[in-house]
Amino acid sequence: MxxxxxxxxxxxxxxxxxxxxxxxxxxxxxxxxxxxxxxxxxxxxxxxxxxxxxxxxxxxxxxxxxxxxxxxxxxxxxxxxxxxxxxxxxxxxxxxxxxxxxxxxxxxxxxxxxxxxxxxxxxxxxxxxxxxxxxxxxxxxxxxxxxxxxxxxxxxxxxxxxxxxxxxxxxxxxxxxxxxxxxxxxxxxxxxxxxHRTRPRPSLRPQGMTIPPAVRAVFVPCALAAFAGFSVLGLFTAVAPDFMATVLDVHNLAVAGAVVFSVFCASTAGQLLMGSVSAAKALPLGCAVLVLGLLLIGASLLAESLPILVLGAVAGGAGQGLSFRAGLTLIGAAAPELQRSATLSAFFVFAYVGISLPVVGVGALTLELGVRDAGLVFAGCVILLVSAVATYLRRRPPAAP
Structure with missing residues (x-):
């Protein structure tokens, strides 16, 4: 039935x-x-x-x-x-x-x-x-x-x-x-x-997630880009205030909150920017902007500069928003209709693993390296991941929906 x-x-x-x-x-x-x-x-x-x-x-x-x-x-x-x-x-x-x-x-x-x-x-x-x-x-x-x-x-x-x-x-x-x-x-x-339902209500069962074979070629780069972008959001949401206090000597909580606010505002702006380019072009472009943001974040830790950190937050947020909406569009278009919801759930799972797992790694690294060096290691690892995704997309660009 x-x-x-x-x-x-x-x-x-x-x-x-x-x-x-x-x-x-x-x-x-x-x-x-x-x-x-x-x-x-x-x-x-x-x-x-x-x-x-x-x-x-x-x-x-x-x-x-x-x-x-x-x-x-x-x-x-x-x-x-x-x-x-x-x-x-x-x-x-x-x-x-x-x-x-x-x-x-x-x-x-x-x-x-x-x-x-x-x-x-x-x-x-x-x-x-x-x-x-x-x-x-x-x-x-x-x-x-x-x-x-x-x-x-x-x-x-x-x-x-x-x-x-x-x-x-x-x-x-x-x-x-x-x-x-x-x-x-x-x-x-x-x-x-x-x-409103006109037929008997079905039983409530976990929807789970699935990645249909026909979608995997586009799913993998989109999910990795989402993982990387959300890891930047996680970094700012979890540990940026401590970075600012420890490395940049900024102890004003309102300023710390405003810097995190700028990341999410930039993400919204990045998602809006996708309206002017196709999703297939927006995904590698978003990856490039995300790399720029990570380079600026690393530079802010080396130079101990709040203005550079803010620039990194804005660029990183814009790159995350652009690549995330592009990935969502490409996967949504490629997924079979009867499996679309479960496929998109899998995409969101990758994104939320990205917002949590890397920042726990940063927290563990701070015990050995300190906040500044842990942040630099994080930036370097995510730059390598996003660069690999961007390289893959240049060689095998996704089909436009």
């Missing part, structure tokens, strides 16, 4: 895509909120840079589990229930940080945050597109992208400013996020449901 297809409301009855994008941004904001605060947690609890990266990395584990287990649940249960569940998980994460008494709460809070982000990523994107009125699907796609990356960037900016200039630096950012989540939950409740 084939799974019943969702029956959607007519397009004319789907207002509210900007509200859905706002909900998306609020949800993703919480996932990066702790970024400028890890140094304060280290002082309060007492742990190494390696533990900081592990605390950060368990978030990606939560995202991957949510994508693999519940990636298509909103197609079965509806958008609103899954969005409300994601908001509840985000609120649970915020409460664990507010009442934190040590590492167990930090780990648990990050895992819940990962579950929340995994549910928000697919469901909120689908909700934004579902609610777009006729003729505005392109704007809605940009709204979803901006909400995702903008929310991720706003998290460290908000917490950095509050931690630097307001009282209760380890509590107030999460209290503010709780208030935003209450407003987001009210918005979700008022959004029209866009998924």
């Amino acid at each position: 084939t799974a019943p297809e969702p029956h959607h409301l007519p397009r004319t009855r789907r207002p509210g895509y900007l509200a859905a994008a706002g909900v998306f941004a609020v949800g993703m904001l919480g996932t990066t909120l702790p970024t400028p605060l890890y140094g304060l947690y280290r002082q309060q609890i007492g742990f190494s840079e390696l533990i900081v990266t592990v605390v950060f990395a368990v978030y990606a584990v939560g995202v991957i589990v949510a994508l693999l287990v519940a990636g298509d649940f909103s197609d079965i249960l509806g958008r609103r229930p899954i969005l409300l569940c994601a908001a509840a998980l985000a609120a649970g994460s915020a409460l664990l940080f507010i009442f934190e008494q040590g590492l167990p709460q930090l780990f648990a809070g990050r895992v819940l945050s990962g579950f929340s982000a995994g549910l928000f990523s697919g469901t909120a994107t689908a909700a934004v597109l579902d609610l777009a009125p006729p003729g505005r699907r392109g704007r809605a796609a940009f709204a979803a992208t901006a909400a995702n990356m903008g929310g991720l960037g706003l998290g460290p900016l908000l917490s950095g400013i509050l931690a630097q200039y307001a009282p209760w630096p380890l509590k107030l950012p999460f209290l503010v996020h709780l208030a935003l989540l209450v407003a987001a939950a009210a918005a979700i409740w008022m959004l029209p449901e866009t998924v």
